[in-house]
Amino acid sequence: MASMDKDDQPLLAEDLTNPRDPVAEEPGSSRPTAFSFDDVVTGIFVVSFDTHKGNTVEWKSPESLNLAGLEFKAMASGFHTVSDDYVLFNLGGLFGLSCYQKIAVDSAEERGARMRSVGVLCPSFYALCRHQDFLKKEVQRQVEDPNRGHEQLQRYYEAHQPSGASFAPQSPLPTDAAVTPGQSVMPRIQARHPPGCVSEFCYSFGAKIFSLWRLLMLRKRILFIGHPPVGLLCGRVYSCHMTSCTSEVISSLGDVPGLFYVNVNDISYLQQQKSYIACTTETIFETKTTLFDVLVRGDEIAVSAGAKQEGLEHVVHVSRADERRMADLNLQRSQLSAESETGEEELFMSFFQDMNNALYRLLRSSADSPSHRLTMVALEEIGMDPYDIDFARRLADVHSLEVVAQSPVCPCINCSIF
Missing domain, CATH: 3.40.50.11500 (DENN domain, C-terminal lobe)
Known part of the structure; x- marks a missing residue:
């Protein structure tokens, strides 16, 4: 496996079992001493289902948080068919995680069922799994007691604010944004969602x-x-x-x-x-x-x-x-x-x-060679199959690499050589 810089390493078990989560234990805990970009919670919210209004943002912090469509992301279509679930989403340039729960209630107003979703919005995908245990516990509390209030959620949000701490905002969104040649690229989805x-x-x-x-x-x-x-x-x-x-x-x-x-x-x-x-x-x-x-x-x-x-x-x-x-x-x-x-x-x-x-290195070396030739033998030498040649040619085209790919013996996809 190629060596990676520290910032590009996948998030490992120790990062998750000790997640720098100040309020997950119980409210009142202190803010992280070494605050980082991954600790920031941009917003926290409760979404409920109202029998007259449909999905509704019941509460949010900060009040200025104004993301159209949040109620339909946090309480996904079809949630009413299950008793509990969660959803990951992208909204307004932020990553969201919302935990959902439904219980049966003896209430004509609620038509026999109460549904709530409690979630967070973060600028970093890394952080989301760190909040899941807290959100699962809190949505259970909210759905069982709709008059519970939101003080604990507010404290959780405040404990995940920089509060003057200096950190450099990044843009970890997995997008089509250009990268600097030579910069190590790793997918920004490395936070174990979900285990298994x-x-x-x-x-x-x-x-x-x-x-x-x-x-x-x-x-x-x-x-x-x-x-x-x-x-x-x-x-x-x-x-x-x-x-x-x-x-x-x-x-x-x-x-x-x-x-x-x-x-x-x-x-x-x-x-x-x-x-x-x-x-x-x-x-x-x-x-x-x-x-x-x-x-x-x-x-x-x-x-x-x-x-x-x-x-x-x-x-x-x-x-x-x-x-x-x-x-x-x-x-x-x-x-x-x-x-x-x-x-x-x-x-x-x-x-x-x-x-x-291995494939990228081969494509680059083929493109840099005088003949620009890519052969099936070369693919075999890096552990791939010679009939991956068509895929390799398409991949070179995607990255605008000048490669002349060897034609396979038989291009028919129904042929036994494939």
Whole structure:
């Protein structure tokens, strides 16, 4: 695995078990002594379902927090069908995490059910998992006692403010923003949301994770769609995004935006995006086929009509090489210690980073050579399959690298050589 600077290292177990969370114990704890960008909470809120008004922001801090559509992100469509869930989202340039709970109540006014979501907005994705335990406890308190008040939430918010501490604001959003050549690039989704999501991703998709990997590397628009739990869909976005991790930079393109949960209010925004990875529970997206290149429902990857014209079905096709890669990954996963809580995620990220680094280095060296030639033998030498040549050519085109790719012996996707 290529060496990384300290700022680019994945968040490990010790970062999560000692999360610098001053109020998670109980209110009244002191502010972190070494305050960092990852400690900041930009906003905190409670969203409720009103039988007359629908989703409503019941309370928020600060009062000046004005993000249109927050109530529909924090209480995702379909939440009413489950008793508890959580959702990750992106709103107004901030990352959000909201924990939801529903209980049965003997109230005609509430039509027999009370629903609440309690969440935070942060400038850094790293921080979100640090707040999840607190939010899960607080939403339970809020839904069980609607007259409880919000003093504890307010104290939590205040304890996560810089209060004069000096820190340099960053922009960790996974966007298409340009990066400086030579700068190490790692996906900004490295905070273990949720534990076990890598296992679920591998179990559900099998060798198709390499189809999703290729799509993400080629900067396509990937939309997961399904029913709640929404947290499971968010975990798939997170796991899929990790497959693009690399410490190599071959162009000025940044990470593919990880948008997590999106809804109908995001349609105009999605229309402007050239690449993204997101999830939704709203079936209207199935009819908006110009918004995505592939729609992922369950373990099925459907290519849109526009993307078919680009030959994207070839990219999605699971090859024998993918089956071999999956067997290799599963073997490595099976050899992990049963006591290791974070090992699988680190192994998963390392597996794809090693593969991506080697591929990027090969493309760069091919582009820099006098002939610009990329051969199947060269792909084999870095541990890839010779018939990954078409994908490698497409990847070079994405990054504007002048590469002359060797033609495969048989380009038919139905042929046994694939």
